[in-house]
Amino acid sequence: MREPIRIGIAGYGNLGRGVEKAVAQCPDLELTAVFTRRPPDQIQSRAQVVPVEKSKDYRDKIDVMILCGSSSNDLPEQGPFFAAQFNTVDSFDLHARIPEYFEEIDAAARDGGNLSLISTGWDPGLFSLARVLFSSILPTGKTYTFWGEGVSQGHSVAVRRLPGVKQAVQYTVPVPETVEKIRQGETPVLTPREEHFRICYVVPEPGADRDAIEKAIKTMPGYFADYDTTVHFITEEEFAANHTGMPHGGFVITTGTTGGGYRQQAEFRLKLENNPEFTGSVLAACARAVYRLHREGKTGACTVLDIPIGYLSPESPAELRKKML
């Protein structure tokens, strides 16, 4: 058997732990170390835990560094920092800033002779693959992306910041009637309200004004104002029992008409009991591809759109042709 690919994890929140679990399921990958800005003794990993400042000592001990920091706070700085030293994989997901982030990572990775795969996971990532694949095959088609039913971290945080809110979670849910129409082959133009609705479970502070909280949520611009939102007030016990999971999912669907007037439909769907563990599994598979492409001489920044799918698999091209084609 070949030597395993040596993986580093930078950042050890939910996603970092998800990557660690994913790597443990892959015999061809091996976790070398976790890099953190926290005091290392606070990290419960089975791997070696190393302060970020010492990462340069690991340049010849790690084949691919998987960056698990947040897109808003960590990656804009950590991405270029690590890309200059290591091959990297990250899940940068601020869609509007991806082109700019790509350029920064591309420059850093080229300088270091490394390869960096940015913005992977399931969206951006697998859903991006589906959008490009479907629209390339059905150029007359209309493509929709729906998210949920699942927890949106951004919306949950927005609710938790409101005065009088002790704890909260927000579920995004596709509107069933709309989904049904689209699966039947219709291609409507949709408002945000017709695509998704939002459900919030809120634990209020004692004595908080519930009507004021509900109103503040439902009218919050950018987050809730354009959607139908339901707010449920619950106890801390109910919250702890039923709302601490991280399920998510969604689907990309394209309906197009080919030359003879026939409707053709393609759909890619995910149903995830745990979002960070699944995202971690995508990042681990992508690390395999980055390792191989770098060995073939590729450097700079890339995305899942630039990677042959076979490179994600531990099996050889000949095995894949025989068993999977």
Place this chain on the structure above:
Amino acid sequence: MREPIRIGIAGYGNLGRGVEKAVAQCPDLELTAVFTRRPPDQIQSRAQVVPVEKSKDYRDKIDVMILCGSSSNDLPEQGPFFAAQFNTVDSFDLHARIPEYFEEIDAAARDGGNLSLISTGWDPGLFSLARVLFSSILPTGKTYTFWGEGVSQGHSVAVRRLPGVKQAVQYTVPVPETVEKIRQGETPVLTPREEHFRICYVVPEPGADRDAIEKAIKTMPGYFADYDTTVHFITEEEFAANHTGMPHGGFVITTGTTGGGYRQQAEFRLKLENNPEFTGSVLAACARAVYRLHREGKTGACTVLDIPIGYLSPESPAELRKKML
């Protein structure tokens, strides 16, 4: 605008006509000529129609030749013949013989300095991509492929060959109870009978023995013996009215468990009103990728597993990052 990619079509049955319609929907592709072994005046194409023997005169007029012959009768000979002269795309679908076919095409294409993408379409092709993608991300997962509801040409032909059968069509249908179980996250071991059932519509010759036909179908080894099959006898009029379409589809579904014990599910589904037109659209998009990869210096045989998904799109990598990621 760049010069369009010049496409040739070799073989002008249902698939060849599907490719012609697909190319007409893509402004960056241009159909140069259709190559045929039939008398050219029998072909109703809007493009130039050329006898196969004259294909060598078109070596510098065609960028990619799309091979639309049958896998059993035409491609084993035509594949290597064209791969030596042109970049090619084909839909060779005899799964067990793919490794051997790959080697033959690889040798011919390398000799000619060309690139040949074999065995594309939706299965093998898009479904292969889904199988490799899902099993790479969820290595503990179990992957199922279901076909239908749709017309199986092979099974329809097998029924039409029986004595007393004037016309026939066979629909393959996934067993709904099984599909429901799998979508709920179960991962059963299945017999063929638990996966699909088969429905035949048969127009008998006048005076034919219907019981004998039904028995011959239901007991036919390799085709029907391992499945539950329903046989309906219908009139020629009913056949012409309801059973001359070529719908198909199906799905690839994987359920796996990540390290924390969470079930994660991915599904890729197609619902096609016309199978050859959709397959033709896949082949056309693949021709775009072959053209680009050949320009980058790649030669020999390859499959969809070797191609970055972004190469299937008419848009540039920067545009795709901005709009689709």
